[in-house]
Structure formats: structure tokens, C-alpha cells
Amino acid sequence: MSLSLLAGAETQAMSTHIANFVADFVGLEATWPFHALSMLVVATVVVLVFVTPAGLAGIYLERKIAGRAQNRVGPNRVGPYGLLQTLADGVKLLTKEDYIKPGTDEALFRFAPYIVFLSVFAGICVMPFGPGLTPANLDVGLFFFLAMIGIETIGIVMAGWASNNKWSLLGSMREVAQVISYELPLGLSAMVPVIAAGSLSLVELTDYQQGPIWNWFIIRNGYYAIVGIPAFLVFFVSGLAACKRAPFDLPEAESELVAGFHTEYSGMRFGMFFLPEYVLMLTVACVSTVLFLGGYHDPFGLSAEGGMFHGVLWWGVMWFMGKSILSWLLVMQLRWTLPRLRVDQVMYLCYKVLLPISLVLILLVAALKLIEGAN
Amino acid sequence: MTTIQGVKFEGEAVAPTLPRDIQTDEMVFNMGPQHPSTHGVLRVVVKTDGEVVLDCHPLIGNLHRCAEKILENLTYTQGMPYVDRMDYLGALNNEMGLALAAEKIAGVEIPKRAQYLRVIMCELNRVISHLFCAGQFGLDMGAFTPFLYMFREREEGISLINQVTGGRLLYHYIRYGGVTRDANQEWLDAAHKYCDVVRSHMDEYNNLLTYNRIFLNRTCGVAMIDKDTCLRYAVTGPILRAAGIQRDLRKDMPYSSYEDFDFEVPVGPFEEGVVGCSWTRHRQRLYEIEQSLDIVQQAIAKIPDGAFAHPKVTRAWKAPAGEAYVATESPRGELGFYIISDGSKMPYRVKTRGPSFSNISLLGECSRGLLIGDLIALIGSTDITLGEVDR
Numbered sequence: 109m110s111l112s113l114l115a116g117a118e119t120q121a122m123s124t125h126i127a128n129f130v131a132d133f134v135g136l137e138a139t140w141p142f143h144a145l146s147m148l149v150v151a152t153v154v155v156l157v158f159v160t161p162a163g164l165a166g167i168y169l170e171r172k173i174a175g176r177a178q179n180r181v182g183p184n185r186v187g188p189y190g191l192l193q194t195l196a197d198g199v200k201l202l203t204k205e206d207y208i209k210p211g212t213d214e215a216l217f218r219f220a221p222y223i224v225f226l227s228v229f230a231g232i233c234v235m236p237f238g239p240g241l242t243p244a245n246l247d248v249g250l251f252f253f254l255a256m257i258g259i260e261t262i263g264i265v266m267a268g269w270a271s272n273n274k275w276s277l278l279g280s281m282r283e284v285a286q287v288i289s290y291e292l293p294l295g296l297s298a299m300v301p302v303i304a305a306g307s308l309s310l311v312e313l314t315d316y317q318q319g320p321i322w323n324w325f326i327i328r329n330g331y332y333a334i335v336g337i338p339a340f341l342v343f344f345v346s347g348l349a350a351c352k353r354a355p356f357d358l359p360e361a362e363s364e365l366v367a368g369f370h371t372e373y374s375g376m377r378f379g380m381f382f383l384p385e386y387v388l389m390l391t392v393a394c395v396s397t398v399l400f401l402g403g404y405h406d407p408f409g410l411s412a413e414g415g416m417f418h419g420v421l422w423w424g425v426m427w428f429m430g431k432s433i434l435s436w437l438l439v440m441q442l443r444w445t446l447p448r449l450r451v452d453q454v455m456y457l458c459y460k461v462l463l464p465i466s467l468v469l470i471l472l473v474a475a476l477k478l479i480e481g482a483n
Numbered sequence: 484m485t486t487i488q489g490v491k492f493e494g495e496a497v498a499p500t501l502p503r504d505i506q507t508d509e510m511v512f513n514m515g516p517q518h519p520s521t522h523g524v525l526r527v528v529v530k531t532d533g534e535v536v537l538d539c540h541p542l543i544g545n546l547h548r549c550a551e552k553i554l555e556n557l558t559y560t561q562g563m564p565y566v567d568r569m570d571y572l573g574a575l576n577n578e579m580g581l582a583l584a585a586e587k588i589a590g591v592e593i594p595k596r597a598q599y600l601r602v603i604m605c606e607l608n609r610v611i612s613h614l615f616c617a618g619q620f621g622l623d624m625g626a627f628t629p630f631l632y633m634f635r636e637r638e639e640g641i642s643l644i645n646q647v648t649g650g651r652l653l654y655h656y657i658r659y660g661g662v663t664r665d666a667n668q669e670w671l672d673a674a675h676k677y678c679d680v681v682r683s684h685m686d687e688y689n690n691l692l693t694y695n696r697i698f699l700n701r702t703c704g705v706a707m708i709d710k711d712t713c714l715r716y717a718v719t720g721p722i723l724r725a726a727g728i729q730r731d732l733r734k735d736m737p738y739s740s741y742e743d744f745d746f747e748v749p750v751g752p753f754e755e756g757v758v759g760c761s762w763t764r765h766r767q768r769l770y771e772i773e774q775s776l777d778i779v780q781q782a783i784a785k786i787p788d789g790a791f792a793h794p795k796v797t798r799a800w801k802a803p804a805g806e807a808y809v810a811t812e813s814p815r816g817e818l819g820f821y822i823i824s825d826g827s828k829m830p831y832r833v834k835t836r837g838p839s840f841s842n843i844s845l846l847g848e849c850s851r852g853l854l855i856g857d858l859i860a861l862i863g864s865t866d867i868t869l870g871e872v873d874r
Contacts, residue, residue, distance in 0.1 A: 178631040274512050278534070278855070354625060355697055363520040363623045364859050445691070447698045448625025450856045451534055 166386035204375035216270035221380035223263030228384035231256035238425035249310035268369035279368030283359035289458035294346035296466035314403030321407035347392040354443040404428035523869030576813040578657035584820040587807035597661035623863035660796025702762035706861035720816025732812040761864035
């Protein structure tokens with residue numbers, strides 16, 4: 109598709125430019141190592157410049173929302189409105205002692221946070237943040253995202269196993285039980301818009317919904333609402349479970365398992381679990397925006413094909429981030445409102461409620477697609 | 484009988500809820516004393532099969548401070564602050580019990596105004612204690628926000644009591660022969676208003692927590708403590724009433740003018756849930772808050788003028804030779820004080836019957852077959868104070 113080529117073009121051009129510049133500087137041909145290196149640089153810059161601050165902002169927002177929900181003020185001492193509190197906490201975590209207690213499986217214990225960190229940050233790299241602003245425009249972007257949250261689980265199981273702590277072990281056991289429960293409804297409900305759009309590429313899924321608000325998949329053409337709205341809800345609830353957020357925060361259930369899988373982690377190793385949690389929340393919010401809420405297209409149908417608005421880039425970025433942050437905030441609000449489910453209730457919900465619903469939705473959307481094709 | 488880590492477990496309990504086709508190894512957890520949900524320094528040794536609790540054994544004594552022995556080595560007046568530290572969430576109720584026992588030996592009839600002040604303070608104390616427990620139970624179930632909502636009203640209540648007693652949690656307010664300080668009309672009006680404020684927030688708690696679908700799923704019919712178990716373990720207080728037995732010492736054996744007030748004793752089951760489940764215990768406490776607020780408002784309306792302490796009972800007061808046992812209804816159940824006096828300035832023997840001590844003993848029996856999350860519901864809804872268990 110020409111559209112997806114266009115979307116990838118800008119980041120592609122950027123890395124080619126860097127490759128040529130560096131090759132020129134050292135006086136060599138711009139061969140593949142230069143291209144590979146420069147693509148790595150671009151991806152790293154995207155992660156460092158955009159995603160990490162977004163994660164930090166998420167932590168700040170969460171604390172502020174928690175404060176407002178609980179008749180408190182929230183952080184307000186470090187920096188204006190407490191904006192630098194998270195940074196200060198990061199510095200604190202960095203200066204903490206890196207303690208690994210005796211009896212841990214050290215190699216796994218050290219390795220686990222990296223797996224969680226890397227997989228989550230890799231997952232967000234396929235998001236179309238704006239027209240042409242996809243760090244890695246894969247044809248199977250959605251599949252890549254689902255694979256990455258699967259890999260994140262391995263890191264968590266590793267952490268729980270290596271900690272040599274029974275609470276951690278129980279936490280990672282719960283994580284496994286939860287993953288095999290939520291992944292089915294999560295994947296199947298994501299398939300509903302995929303069947304309609306006929307693509308796994310997140311950019312193509314976005315451009316499928318180009319136009320005014322009734323082109324968004326959640327209420328597409330009016331009649332798609334019968335699959336769009338339930339599929340969005342199923343995806344959102346399974347997404348909550350994927351982020352290990354309340355009411356599905358069983359793997360780290362504080363009142364039951366002390367801190368679950370990261371009980372034994374301290375300092376920045378704990379930070380390496382903590383920051384990705386917020387990035388993962390943002391990623392899931394982004395994916396639900398792409399799948400159901402029109403991605404970077406505004407609700408008035410002003411943006412042209414490909415998402416540009418009179419050649420302005422920020423228009424699309426603004427709508428994408430606006431929509432994603434709204435569902436991000438909803439996730440946070442839910443955490444401070446709801447109690448936690450029990451472990452068997454999570455499985456019941458996923459297997460006996462969400463899974464049948466999403467299977468029915470897949471049938472329905474296929475039927476709709478057939479009827480559309482027949483007309 | 485098996486012994487694990489020095490703890491004896493009775494019999495081989497088999498989880499009744501799950502089929503045991505697959506034989507897996509059992510695991511022993513040490514829950515506490517630093518676990519977030521053991522409410523203090525309780526250590527529970529839990530034998531589990533995965534998530535299913537096969538048996539558990541509460542190990543107590545981490546907060547043992549020889550409270551009774553200390554009381555025997557201090558004069559009557561000096562000893563009073565020490566009972567505050569037993570059930571530190573319902574400190575005034577402890578003082579009430581000790582004062583009543585010593586006054587019973589001496590046969591002192593204390594002024595009516597002092598009795599009413601005691602009732603007002605004890606009931607306010609019960610309100611803030613139950614608010615704490617209900618919020619804490621929500622916290623155990625993973626709901627953080629209701630806890631802080633209840634703390635908001637609890638904080639108001641604490642500062643209200645603070646205005647008269649001079650203490651926030653440990654008051655040293657009730658003395659032999661009366662109370663230390665009188666409350667003026669302004670304060671009584673403020674207390675009356677506080678009761679309305681708490682009552683107006685009850686719907687908020689219920690909507691946010693008590694009738695939340697997830698909370699209901701977590702607690703209804705879970706962690707059952709039935710009537711029979713309650714009687715066998717001498718369980719008292721809200722747990723007993725939630726199990727369907729109408730026993731409230733304020734009604735059955737009135738002390739300190741409780742007979743003057745008109746109040747209902749709520750008994751489970753309520754709208755949702757069944758007799759003796761953890762939701763019923765939670766609801767029971769919320770109903771008891773409303774009932775206590777009623778008592779406070781009635782006491783404020785009826786409070787007579789007069790002295791707030793017996794003029795003959797001075798600081799150097801001592802009980803004559805004799806012995807007495809007085810049981811009172813503390814927020815956690817039947818709190819009894821048994822004092823033997825030999826006529827000297829110090830009591831010869833003091834024995835406390837702490838309700839938390841009896842209530843905690845059912846943990847082993849009632850936890851069998853629960854999931855770990857349900858065990859937290861069991862511990863949270865029994866509302867134990869370790870200061871009183873260990874004394």
C-alpha cells in the first residue's frame with residue numbers, strides 16, 4: 109500500500125540521512141552497517157525523547173489522580189506543581205543500594221527487568237503516533253504488539269522464580285494464570301477491527317478509519333456499533349488485565365502478596381519494572397485508539413488521506429495522543445475506584461464471559477463484512 | 484499431626500473446593516509479622532497447596548508487653564494509661580472496663596454526667612474504630628480509596644475527642660470515679676453535628692465499597708464463621724452478631740447508663756450475603772457505626788448537669804479489699820477486666836479477657852480450603868488488634 113510506505117517514509121528518510129551523514133564524516137560508503145546503526149539511533153531517540161518522558165508523566169498523573177480521588181493533594185513539593193517529583197524519585201532509585209539477597213538465581217534475577225523493559229518499549233515502537241510518525245512501521249504491527257506483551261510475561265515469571273521468595277513465586281504463578289486467561293479475549297477482540305479493515309498494520313488500520321467520527325470503527329457507519337462497542341469494551345477490560353492494573357493487579361496484589369513478583373527488587377531494578385508498567389498502559393491505550401477510535405484522525409473529518417491536515421503534523425499527533433491519554437486516564441481512575449478480583453474470578457471472567465463474547469463478535473463482524481461485500 | 488517450622492498442624496486438611504487429582508507439593512508461607520494485611524505484628528504460618536490454604540496457625544506474642552503485670556505494680560491511677568495500649572484503636576473502651584471493675588469493688592456510684600460523658604466518648608471511639616476496620620477491610624480487598632474516605636471522617640472524630648481528652652489515640656480520659664475533663668456545650672454541639680456528618684457519608688461508603696459488585700463477589704459467602712464456631716471459640720462482638728446471635732453487653736448487661744438509651748442491635752444477615760460471611764461482618768460494623776451515632780446523639784440530648792467526677796475519688800484513691808469482674812462491649816467484642824484488690828494502693832491481680840484473643844483463635848479452623856485472597860478477607864473481617872491479643 110502506498111499509504112503505509114508514505115507513513116514510514118519520514119523515519120526512513122531520517123535514518124538514511126543520518127547514515128549518509130556519518131558515512132560521509134568518516135569518509136566511507138553508506139553501506140548497511142551505517143543504515144542499521146542509524147536506524148538503531150532513531151529508534152533509541154524516539155524511545156528516550158518521547159516514551160520515557162511519557163512514562164514519567166504517567167506516573168505523575170497517576171499520583172495526582174490518586175490524590176484527587178482520595179481527598180489528597182498529591183505531589184506538590186518538587187518543582188512547579190510537583191512536576192519533578194517522579195524525576196526526583198528516579199534519582200532516589202538510582203542511588204539506592206543494589207541489593208540481591210542470598211539464595212536468588214542471580215543471572216535470572218538481573219536479567220528479568222531488562223526483558224520487561226525491552227519488550228514493553230519495543231511494543232510501543234510500532235504505534236502510529238501521527239501521520240508518518242511510526243518509529244517502526246511493520247506490516248504486522250498489531251501482532252508484534254501482542255507478541256511483545258507475551259514476552260513481557262516471561263520477564264515477570266523469571267523475576268518471580270529467581271527471587272527465591274514464595275510471595276514472588278505466587279505472584280508469577282498468578283501472572284501466568286492471568287496471561288493465558290486474558291490473551292485470548294485480548295487477541296480475539298483485536299481481530300474484530302482487523303477483519304473489518306483487512307490488515308494487521310496499525311497504519312492501515314488507522315487509515316481505514318479516516319474521515320469523520322462515524323468512520324471510526326467503534327461506531328463505523330452506525331451499524332458497526334453492534335460489534336465495535338462490545339469489542340472495544342472487551343479489549344479495554346483485557347487490556348487492563350494485560351497491564352496488571354486494578355481490578356486485575358493480582359500478580360502484585362499488595363495486600364495479599366506483599367508486592368508480588370517484584371517483592372525482592374529494590375532501587376533501579378524495581379524502577380525497571382515500574383516505568384514499563386506505565387508505558388505498557390500507554391501502549392494498550394494507543395492500540396485501542398488505533399483499533400477503535402480512529403487513531404490520529406480527528407472526529408470532524410478534517411484530516412486528509414494519510415492524516416495530514418493542510419500539511420500540519422501536530423494536528424494528527426494531538427488527536428492521537430489526546431484519545432490515548434483519555435483512555436490512559438480512565439485506566440488510572442479505575443484503579444483508584446475498584447477493589448481487586450480474586451484469582452479464580454479473573455479466569456472466570458476471561459474464559460466464560462469475555463472469550464465467548466469476542467468469538468460471537470468475530471462471527472458478527474465476518475457476517476457484516478460479507479453483507480457489505482455482497483452489496 | 485505434622486510439625487513444620489516448629490508449628491504443629493492438626494490433621495491433614497484437604498482443600499474441599501478444588502479436586503485434588505494432581506498431587507502437588509505443599510508450601511508453607513510465613514504471613515507476617517511484616518505482611519501488609521496482618522494488621523500489626525501477627526504472624527500466620529500458612530500451609531498451602533498453590534493458592535489453596537490447607538491450614539494456618541496464628542503465632543502471637545510479638546507485641547507482648549506484660550500489660551497485666553505492669554498494672555499490678557502501679558497504683559490504680561498510674562495504671563490507667565497502660566490499658567489504652569491494649570486495644571489501641573478503641574482505647575477509651577479499655578479504660579471504661581478497668582474503671583468499672585475497680586469502681587465495682589469499691590461500690591462507687593459515679594455521677595450521671597460522668598457516665599454520660601463516658602458513653603459519648605466510648606461510642607465516638609467505637610465509631611472511629613469501626614471506620615478504621617471497614618476501611619482497612621476495603622484496603623485488604625484492593626480498594627484503596629474508600630479507606631481514605633473513611634479516614635477523613637475518622638480524622639475528624641479523632642480531633643473531636645482530642646479537644647476534650649487531649650489525646651488522639653491514647654486518651655487517659657476516664658478515671659476512677661468519673662472522667663478527667665468536662666465537655667462544654669459547644670463541644671457537645673460539635674459532636675452532635677459530627678454524627679450527622681458521618682451519617683451523611685454512609686451512603687458514599689456503601690456505594691463505593693459495600694455494594695460494589697467486585698467487592699460483593701470477593702466477600703459474600705466467603706470466609707464463613709458460623710454460629711457454632713463462634714460459640715466454641717468464645718467469639719464475641721460484631722463477628723458473633725454477624726453470625727446471627729443477638730448479644731450485645733450494652734443491651735444485655737447495661738453498664739454506665741446504657742439502659743437510658745434506645746438503640747437497636749443489628750444482627751446478620753443483611754441485604755446481600757449470608758449469615759457469618761465476611762461481607763456480613765463488614766456490613767455489621769457499618770450498621771453499628773450508625774447505631775453508635777444514635778447513642779451519642781441521644782446522650783448529648785439527655786446529658787444532665789452536675790459533677791463530672793466523684794468528689795471522694797482522689798488521685799491517691801485505692802480500692803478496698805475484694806474482687807470484681809466487669810465485662811463491657813468494646814468495638815471488638817466482650818472485654819472483661821478481673822481485678823483482685825488486697826486493699827493496698829496497687830491491685831493484687833489484674834486479668835484481662837481480650838476479645839481479639841478469642842477472635843483470632845478461630846483463624847486455623849475457618850481458613851481451611853480458602854484461597855490466599857480469602858484468607859486476607861478472613862483476617863481483615865475479624866478485625867483483630869494485636870495490642871490486645873498479646874497485651
